[in-house]
Amino acid sequence: MKIAVIGAGTMGSGIAQLVATAGHEAALVDISAEQLESGTTAIEKSLSRLVKKGTLGEAQSDAVRQRVAVSTSVAEAVTEVDVVIESVVEVLEVKQAVFVEVVAHAPDDVLLGTNTSQLSITAIGSAIPEHASRLVGLHFFNPPVLMRLVEVVAGLESSEKAIERAIALGESLGKETVLCRKDSPGFLTSRISALVRLECLRMLEEGVASAEDIDKALKVGFNWPMGPLELGDFNGLDTYLHILGSLEQTLGERFKPTVTLRNLVAAGRLGRKTGQGIYSYPS
Ligand code: NAI
Numbered sequence: 001m002k003i004a005v006i007g008a009g010t011m012g013s014g015i016a017q018l019v020a021t022a023g024h025e026a027a028l029v030d031i032s033a034e035q036l037e038s039g040t041t042a043i044e045k046s047l048s049r050l051v052k053k054g055t056l057g058e059a060q061s062d063a064v065r066q067r068v069a070v071s072t073s074v075a076e077a078v079t080e081v082d083v084v085i086e087s088v089v090e091v092l093e094v095k096q097a098v099f100v101e102v103v104a105h106a107p108d109d110v111l112l113g114t115n116t117s118q119l120s121i122t123a124i125g126s127a128i129p130e131h132a133s134r135l136v137g138l139h140f141f142n143p144p145v146l147m148r149l150v151e152v153v154a155g156l157e158s159s160e161k162a163i164e165r166a167i168a169l170g171e172s173l174g175k176e177t178v179l180c181r182k183d184s185p186g187f188l189t190s191r192i193s194a195l196v197r198l199e200c201l202r203m204l205e206e207g208v209a210s211a212e213d214i215d216k217a218l219k220v221g222f223n224w225p226m227g228p229l230e231l232g233d234f235n236g237l238d239t240y241l242h243i244l245g246s247l248e249q250t251l252g253e254r255f256k257p258t259v260t261l262r263n264l265v266a267a268g269r270l271g272r273k274t275g276q277g278i279y280s281y282p283s
Contacts, residue, residue: 008039
């Protein structure tokens with residue numbers, strides 16, 4: 001298959017690498033030539049790490065590299081593709097504009113996937129009403145090469161055929177899939193994960209246990225690779241507050257961010273990236 005991945009940031013470059021590793025041709029597109037370059041460097045680095053670990057052979061790694069073509073033109077990249085996976089910034093209007101351009105140049109039977117983490121698939125599809133039946137959510141996890149799940153999300157207009165193709169695509173990429181049948185805020189995964197993390201923050205605020213013990217309970221007791229509080233610091237507490245804010249607006253009170261989280265963000269203690277969050281990270 002030939003698959004165009006639009007957006008060469010953290011996720012797009014990882015998805016292009018995954019696509020090429022599975023033996024498909026990847027066309028990686030970004031409006032910024034600089035981003036394309038850093039996306040390509042990220043792929044190179046990841047491949048080198050995998051070769052060093054012995055997960056991938058040298059020849060295989062070279063072949064993956066050769067299967068990733070880069071371009072700054074959506075129109076050029078999508079003319080002969082089977083699938084388009086959009087992974088640009090999380091802004092509704094930007095995603096809609098990308099799909100308007102895609103459908104103007106892509107073949108009529110192309111499967112359209114968006115890697116949005118929380119925007120409505122139906123709202124994105126409303127910009128391309130005649131093609132919305134071919135659009136589904138294809139939600140990958142970071143880093144796409146290593147994480148095992150792809151969450152397929154059906155928009156109101158998504159056809160059964162598009163959903164089936166999306167599930168088959170996930171499988172062809174070596175992933176497990178889950179289907180979120182109803183386009184709803186936070187889909188399956190963000191909704192569950194936001195609630196667990198929020199409950200951990202509530203327990204911390206109530207003084208039920210230390211941050212270390214709350215994280216340890218989840219890691220050791222439930223096999224989470226990272227504790228929910230550590231994960232908040234890792235991804236950025238500002239991002240987390242933003243996600244909770246939009247889930248609260250759509251799903252109500254149970255997603256209301258805690259006062260501690262608001263205060264940490266207001267104080268600029270955003271987690272690892274600022275050296276302090278729920279934990280401290282001395283440089
Ligand atoms: P990022 O900011 O690293 O990359 C976004 C890229 O899109 C940038 O390279 C930017 O130049 C490019 N871009 C912006 N407008 C464009 C356009 N019109 N045409 C082509 N390229 C354009 O963002 P990231 O983290 O890779 O996220 C991308 C998408 O994936 C977002 O929708 C995000 O919500 C979703 N996502 C992110 C995850 C994460 O852990 N970072 C996990 C799962 C989904």
